[in-house]
Amino acid sequence: MRKGGLRLNILSVFDPWDSPLCYCPFKFSLNPYTGCSIGCHYCYATAYIGLKPSQAKKNALNRLLRDLAKIPPGAIINVGTSSDPYPPEEREVGLTRALLEALVPAGFKILITTKGVLYATRDIDLISKGNVAVTPTITMLDEAKARVVEPLAPSPLERIKAVELASRAGVPVGVRVDPIIPYVNDDRYEIEELLGRLADAGARFIVTSTYKARPDNLARMREALGEIGEMVYRLYREKGVKMHGYIYLPRDMRERLLRPVVREAARLGLEYATCREGFRGREWFNAGSCDGSHLIPLRIKPRRLAERLDKWLGASG
Numbered sequence: 001m002r003k004g005g006l007r008l009n010i011l012s013v014f015d016p017w018d019s020p021l022c023y024c025p026f027k028f029s030l031n032p033y034t035g036c037s038i039g040c041h042y043c044y045a046t047a048y049i050g051l052k053p054s055q056a057k058k059n060a061l062n063r064l065l066r067d068l069a070k071i072p073p074g075a076i077i078n079v080g081t082s083s084d085p086y087p088p089e090e091r092e093v094g095l096t097r098a099l100l101e102a103l104v105p106a107g108f109k110i111l112i113t114t115k116g117v118l119y120a121t122r123d124i125d126l127i128s129k130g131n132v133a134v135t136p137t138i139t140m141l142d143e144a145k146a147r148v149v150e151p152l153a154p155s156p157l158e159r160i161k162a163v164e165l166a167s168r169a170g171v172p173v174g175v176r177v178d179p180i181i182p183y184v185n186d187d188r189y190e191i192e193e194l195l196g197r198l199a200d201a202g203a204r205f206i207v208t209s210t211y212k213a214r215p216d217n218l219a220r221m222r223e224a225l226g227e228i229g230e231m232v233y234r235l236y237r238e239k240g241v242k243m244h245g246y247i248y249l250p251r252d253m254r255e256r257l258l259r260p261v262v263r264e265a266a267r268l269g270l271e272y273a274t275c276r277e278g279f280r281g282r283e284w285f286n287a288g289s290c291d292g293s294h295l296i297p298l299r300i301k302p303r304r305l306a307e308r309l310d311k312w313l314g315a316s317g
């Protein structure tokens, strides 16, 4: 891929489909897999890459090593922006682990976004030594509902335990309570309980956003969620507004959906942000970044980083 003057192979410059409502800092994306077996019905990525199971990218490690020589030491690399890096297959395949084994010692700033738990239950030895923060997604507490909406993701309870494990190991955790879907996970009391559990587990930051529909994911939601799916479908069809390629709910509805999340985060003393809503002001955003990249610790100091990178690239090839 060529972007911003760089010829990259497996990395790409993060650019959420050209949305002017994205306030993320400059960063690179790394998706070890293409497709995603977790199969969330609301998944945005399927509109671009289709609905297919996770497939490990071929020759990924060599491609990554070549790309790393071209990007600045200390750059932010967000692992898992359009395909989960810890799908069920990762347990056997180990590709994400292999790529992190290259990235972590080289000192890049790494942000891992996932619905999986292996970052904590298997890879914590590695990520706790590096410049790594994690932003797992946990959308709701209700196990049965989560099983329908996010079929092959670990249960919310397992994901909260992973947050606790990572926090205890000193890895900063922000949680994506994202997306909030009307009628599905917008109950104020459930949101408050979820945030309380996340704060107890050690999460420091919450990022949230409303569900923005695309025709394909809206059809999946309608089919999978029965009566509730029909209500979601009608709401977006009747009230939705097309913005930047998505169907957004009107602003007043989106504010109503997200206010319980940001208010509870503020009450609990957590940092919070909203994602791709176009909301500004302290009510919606009090964190150092919207994606959690401000949480990334510098365990490998910038001064040593270039040396390490040179040495490591020399040794690898």
Ligand code: SF4
Binding pocket: 036, 037, 038, 039, 040, 042, 043, 044, 045, 082, 083, 084, 115
């Ligand atoms: S885990 Fe992420 S990439 Fe995978 S299906 Fe769910 S939303 Fe899509």
